[in-house]
Amino acid sequence: MPPAEADQRSREVRTALDGLLQIRRLTRGPGGGDPKAAPADWELRQPVRAVALALESGGLASSSVDASGARVATGYRVGAGDRPGTAVVEWLGPAGSGAAQEETAALGACVPALARLGWEALLYKGPRGRRFLEVEPMTG
Numbered sequence: 001m002p003p004a005e006a007d008q009r010s011r012e013v014r015t016a017l018d019g020l021l022q023i024r025r026l027t028r029g030p031g032g033g034d035p036k037a038a039p040a041d042w043e044l045r046q047p048v049r050a051v052a053l054a055l056e057s058g059g060l061a062s063s064s065v066d067a068s069g070a071r072v073a074t075g076y077r078v079g080a081g082d083r084p085g086t087a088v089v090e091w092l093g094p095a096g097s098g099a100a101q102e103e104t105a106a107l108g109a110c111v112p113a114l115a116r117l118g119w120e121a122l123l124y125k126g127p128r129g130r131r132f133l134e135v136e137p138m139t140g
Helices: 003-028 041-045 047-057 099-115
Strands: 071-073 075-080 087-092 119-125 131-137
Touching (some): 003 047, 041 047, 047 075, 047 087, 047 099, 047 119, 075 099, 099 131
């Protein structure tokens, strides 16, 4: 991504994160505690978007595909979890990129970015030995 686009995206993510924290403050009312402590109701209805925002605002790069669907960048991919209010985070990259070898460490780096915004992430081993995070809201 060209520097100007990266700067613009960084500003957009900061604005989105500020908006998310403001929503949390408003929905918790006066004295409602730390806005980073737990996801708001709307986040629980859209956990894929909320988790992706948490990861991107934590400085982590997402994986991406080109117009033909071929993976062109190594990073996280967020998908819906099996249960409502949950998400799954995978670490993917182009063929031959070594993403599979770095997934444990890379997914481990995702955990603090999620925790700082009230998400709990557990590392699992899935089909074909690939690891992934199951993400759900922290419980008080």
